[in-house]
Ligand SMILES: [Ca+2]
């Protein structure tokens with residue numbers, strides 16, 4: 001018996017993705033030398049990722065979210081945007097450019113005490129990256145603002161507290177910069193305190209404020225008027241439209257650590273791994289007698305798994321369910337395989 005392991009790792013957009021494996025033989029005596037197998041798998045989604053806009057969009061009105069959370073946004077003044085621009089986050093995919101008019105994007109991300117924003121920009125003018133206002137009607141209270149000045153400095157506020165006012169050329173106009181902002185508030189909303197806020201430029205920690213130097217993200221008042229809209233590329237408080245190219249916007253509902261930010265800069269467009277192994281089968285072994293198969297996959301403590309099998313990639317039968325995870329990898333065995341079975345496929349479902 002020859003074992004040919006084929007590992008298919010779906011990546012990119014979260015959700016079901018498919019591929020084909022074609023096996024051919026150059027043996028002239030082989031009677032069935034050509035075989036195509038359809039493979040599908042569920043793309044893995046990192047913990048904490050709430051929104052991921054690759055900005056590969058071909059046109060308005062929607063800014064497509066591939067995080068799996070369906071947090072699509074809107075291109076405002078969508079006909080004026082330029083789509084299918086060459087990417088600035090790495091060399092794959094596309095980017096979008098705002099050149100004129102009232103071009104900005106709207107999002108409705110979850111409102112969480114801690115967060116991370118990551119974006120690639122090539123600004124052609126100063127303007128606003130992110131803006132949220134506490135009071136929509138009066139437009140008087142700034143909740144969260146990040147702005148790039150005409151000389152390439154970056155200014156950031158949370159709850160009207162100025163956290164960063166960087167030197168000129170931090171985000172140089174006409175150049176591509178990867179900007180990441182992380183915010184940690186470990187004791188949650190309503191305490192008036194947060195742990196720290198960090199600014200990363202091109203994968204490196206640029207500025208940091210801690211404790212009393214930072215501010216807590218306020219909660220929206222229950223009786224409004226307010227909304228949870230995130231304005232991307234404009235401010236309602238008079239800040240300008242940011243003209244320039246945008247690529248790969250990601251949001252997390254937690255503070256990404258320094259090594260993850262460095263990794264995101266080194267791998268443009270990739271999401272943070274958060275020290276979690278991709279979910280996949282790493283080994284399938286059959287004992288010499290061909291009676292027992294052992295299947296091993298990456299796992300996380302606390303999770304439960306179901307193992308299924310198929311002989312034709314069409315019908316799947318449960319082998320075992322309620323399999324408790326071990327740390328790192330989990331192994332289970334299917335006993336008493338049917339004699340004469342030449343192919344079995346396994347899949348593991350994380351519950
Ligand atoms: Ca892109």
Ligand SMILES: [Ca+2]
Pocket residue numbers: 113185186187188189190191192193194216
């Ligand atoms: Ca707090």
